[in-house]
């Protein structure tokens with residue numbers, strides 16, 4: 523068990539290169555499995571979660587060649603696996619794989635680590651079972667066995683705005699016999715729709731539904747930008763610190779991910795962006811010390827900012843006025859119960875916070891004294907602790923800090939070089 527003590531800094535002026543995007547890397551790798559031919563994934567994220575996906579690809583018999591900054595992936599002739607496929611700590615790997623493998627002929631066992639084995643899989647298993655798929659599980663938790671087969675079609679009304687479930691169902695639908703349709707809460711990050719559409723898959727998308735015609739990706743050449751959610755730790759640092767200017771280079775700026783920037787701007791943040799268009803838009807972000815005021819956070823934006831809510835709560839505590847965010851029950855189902863992780867740690871470092879079921883209420887204009895921050899083995903909580911340390915009066919000690927390897931292995935190295 524490692525721990526890191528992070529002390530306050532007087533001045534920060536820095537250009538920072540952030541690791542590549544986790545969500546897009548998972549997708550590039552997973553889509554390569556069902557592609558008609560070779561895929562090239564440029565700048566894949568090298569971190570534990572995406573390594574879990576990559577290892578599954580080798581177990582599925584993909585031929586993977588690593589070159590300088592890209593991976594070449596040749597899909598297997600026939601997809602099967604005799605060994606358990608280990609999703610590690612990664613919810614994205616599990617839910618996308620469950621969807622994809624359910625409509626491919628073969629038997630697959632999926633396992634995960636202790637944390638992932640407690641995270642709900644019913645949200646993806648149930649729609650597949652309802653549409654004629656076959657999955658054996660103990661109460662919808664990993665480990666599971668997928669008896670993959672050609673399913674007629676997927677027809678489902680999404681009740682939770684989850685990009686993982688939506689993506690799993692799209693992948694399942696691509697290999698069905700007939701046209702599939704997904705309705706309801708499709709308002710989550712849209713990397714899957716963008717990338718599959720760009721590489722030959724027949725998807726029709728509007729604000730109400732996604733129609734999936736049987737098809738396969740081909741000629742995938744995908745360049746992964748910097749991860750917006752990882753960049754958000756330093757965006758937060760830049761705006762909250764009293765004397766800072768931070769430039770973040772080549773960050774993914776897909777509008778279904780950047781709601782956090784829009785809220786910060788409404789709060790009065792000094793943020794400049796230069797946006798470049800691509801399948802996945804990207805660009806540089808410049809942030810400077812700002813005087814922030816809390817604003818109303820509409821419930822509809824929650825899926826867009828889901829991974830940034832711990833950081834937004836920190837902004838809430840240090841900004842003028844009261845901070846309130848509703849409808850965040852999904853946070854309880856991540857690598858840790860993130861509502862509990864926020865409230866316990868904030869209290870430990872001298873911030874007052876009230877948790878009411880699915881709502882967080884935080885008085886504004888507070889100061890971080892310092893103290894102990896328990897990561898609960900959750901990478902985003904460990905990194906939140908690091909940022910709190912830099913903004914504190916006396917420093918913050920982050921326990922179980924090695925979990926940053928899940929998405930951002932050099933996080934503490936960057937912090938120490940600031």
Ligand SMILES: O=C(O)C1=C[C@@H](OP(=O)(O)O)[C@@H](O)[C@H](O)C1
Pocket residue numbers: 544545546613614683684685686687689710711828829852
């Ligand atoms: O599809 C993805 O890549 C992700 C979707 C989100 O999860 P949900 O789909 O559970 O909301 C997010 O929290 C996670 O970090 C990555």
Ligand SMILES: C=C(OP(=O)(O)O)C(=O)O
Pocket residue numbers: 611612613614615829856857902929
């Ligand atoms: C929730 C996350 O990831 P996953 O669901 O893939 O484990 C995350 O990275 O914050």
